[in-house]
Amino acid sequence: MPEGHTIHRIxxxxxxxxxxxxxxxxxxxxxxxxxAALVDGxxxxxxxxxxxxxxxxxxSGRVGHVHLGLFGKYRVHRGPGAVAPQGEVRMRLRTxxxxxxxxxxxxxxxxTPDDRDAIVARLGPDPLRRDAKPAxxxxxxxxxxxxIGALLLxxxxxxxxxxxxxxxxxxxxxxxxLRPAADLSDAEREAVWATVVAMLRKGVKDNRIITIDRxxxxxxxxxxxxxxxxxVYFRDTCLRCGTPTGRxxxxxxxxxxxxxxxxx
DNA sequence: ATACCATGAACAG
DNA sequence: TGTTCCTGGTATC
Numbered sequence: 001m002p003e004g005h006t007i008h009r010i011x012x013x014x015x016x017x018x019x020x021x022x023x024x025x026x027x028x029x030x031x032x033x034x035x036a037a038l039v040d041g042x043x044x045x046x047x048x049x050x051x052x053x054x055x056x057x058x059x060s061g062r063v064g065h066v067h068l069g070l071f072g073k074y075r076v077h078r079g080p081g082a083v084a085p086q087g088e089v090r091m092r093l094r095t096x097x098x099x100x101x102x103x104x105x106x107x108x109x110x111x112t113p114d115d116r117d118a119i120v121a122r123l124g125p126d127p128l129r130r131d132a133k134p135a136x137x138x139x140x141x142x143x144x145x146x147x148i149g150a151l152l153l154x155x156x157x158x159x160x161x162x163x164x165x166x167x168x169x170x171x172x173x174x175x176x177x178l179r180p181a182a183d184l185s186d187a188e189r190e191a192v193w194a195t196v197v198a199m200l201r202k203g204v205k206d207n208r209i210i211t212i213d214r215x216x217x218x219x220x221x222x223x224x225x226x227x228x229x230x231x232v233y234f235r236d237t238c239l240r241c242g243t244p245t246g247r248x249x250x251x252x253x254x255x256x257x258x259x260x261x262x263x264x
Numbered sequence: 265a266t267a268c269c270a271t272g273a274a275c276a277g
Numbered sequence: 278t279g280t281t282c283c284t285g286g287t288a289t290c
Contacts, residue, residue, distance in 0.1 A: 003271050052272075070272045071284045088284065104284040106272065155273085162271045209271070226271080233271085252278080253272085 002068040004051055004160020005203025008128050010074060011049040012204070017076070017098040019044045024094040028085040028101075035110040036091065038062060044093075051126045051159025055116050063116045066091070069106025076100050123159040127197040128204065134193045141181040141189050148184060148192070149177025149250040149257075158193070160200055167233040167256040168211040169195045176264040177248055177255045212239060232256045 025040040027033040043059040056064030066072070077083045077099040085092065091102040102108060124140065125132035137158040144151055151157050152166040161169070170177050173191050175184065184192070203209050210219055210229030217239060219229055227234030232245050238258035247254045 006271080068272080069283060070270060071282090072272090073284075090283090106274085106283060153272090164271045166271095 002052060002072065003162035003165055003200075003203070003209070004049075004126065004128055005200045005207075005209070007052050007054055007068070007160070008049040008200075009204050009207050011047045011054060014074070014076070014100060015047050017078070017100065018093055018095055019046060021095050021097070024092075026092045026094075028089040028092055029103075032091045032108055035064075035108075038110045039064065049126075050120055050129065051123045051155055052162070053119060053123070053159075058110075061113070062110050063113050064110050065107055065116065065119065066102065066105055067107035069104070071104035072106060073103050074100055075103070123155050124157045126159040127193065128160060128200050134190075137193055138186075138189050141184070141192070142186075144181040146181055147178045147250055148175060148181045149248065149255045151181045152192075152196075153251040153253065158196065161196055163253050163255070164209050164230065164233045165196065165199055165203075165211070168209075168230055169199060170255075171231045171258060171262060172211065174262055176262045177250055177257050178264060209233075232258050 021043060022041055023044050025036040027036045039058045039060065039062055044056060045059055046057040048055040048057065052067060054066040056066070058064065075086070079098065080096050083099050085101060088103050089101040090105060090108050093100045125134060125136050140157045141148070141151060149166060149170060152161050152169065153163065169192055172195055173188065175188060175192070199211055208224065208229065210224070212219070212229060212231055231239045233256045235245055235256065237244050238261060241258065241260050243258055243260040245256050246259045247256055
């Protein structure tokens with residue numbers, strides 16, 4: 001389940017298996033079949049991650065776009081062998097090194113560089129990219145009367161934060177989600193950006209969302225379940241102080257917070 | 265077998 | 278603000 005860290009991690013992990021070689025592109029499920037034919041057999045030059053979006057740069061100049069949404073998921077089968085598709089496989093990418101299947105995306109289409117640019121133009125800076133300009137995000141926050149908890153999910157403010165990171169970023173900065181973004185101090189807004197950068201980077205590294213300080217609260221061995229790596233997100237009580245977490249619907253989703261640690 | 269839920273976002277009104 | 282779409286895992290009968 002994908003916030004920006006997942007997307008960047010996918011680009012990193014899939015690139016060595018797919019780029020620089022011809023790729024058989026198909027759609028076992030069928031809904032991507034016509035688009036698949038447009039690039040089938042071409043060489044994939046690059047996979048680009050931007051916020052929660054993936055762009056596939058094909059040798060013909062076409063650009064594929066994938067957005068996982070809430071449900072989208074990749075399955076990687078290493079090796080040259082044929083693999084039977086499991087479930088609803090919208091897009092299949094196969095090389096001599098691997099077969100990669102995509103199921104459940106919100107968007108999956110072949111377009112042009114202009115289409116790609118139009119999508120990127122709707123996005124704020126991506127904290128995971130070297131070319132990110134934090135000033136744009138800080139400025140949008142400083143000018144908005146919207147609650148900071150709503151703004152953090154707005155991809156044109158910054159691209160890549162989702163529901164889990166929004167809750168955790170506000171928690172570690174002791175900011176109540178309902179505080180209007182414009183009312184935060186400059187230092188607070190800068191701290192929010194810095195925290196987002198650090199958390200997303202760590203998410204890419206860990207390949208999962210772990211925002212808690214391991215020294216203070218060791219993460220249980222094995223794959224943690226959702227909520228095991230967080231202070232307030234998906235938790236009934238605040239990990240730090242034990243107070244029952246609050247939930248506010250902000251930008252249409254439940255925003256978890258600690259009423260004690262994040263004073264209004 | 266069925267219901268419900270999820271780290272998302274576009275669209276209608 | 279509410280509805281819709283995408284899929285599959287887990288919970289509940």
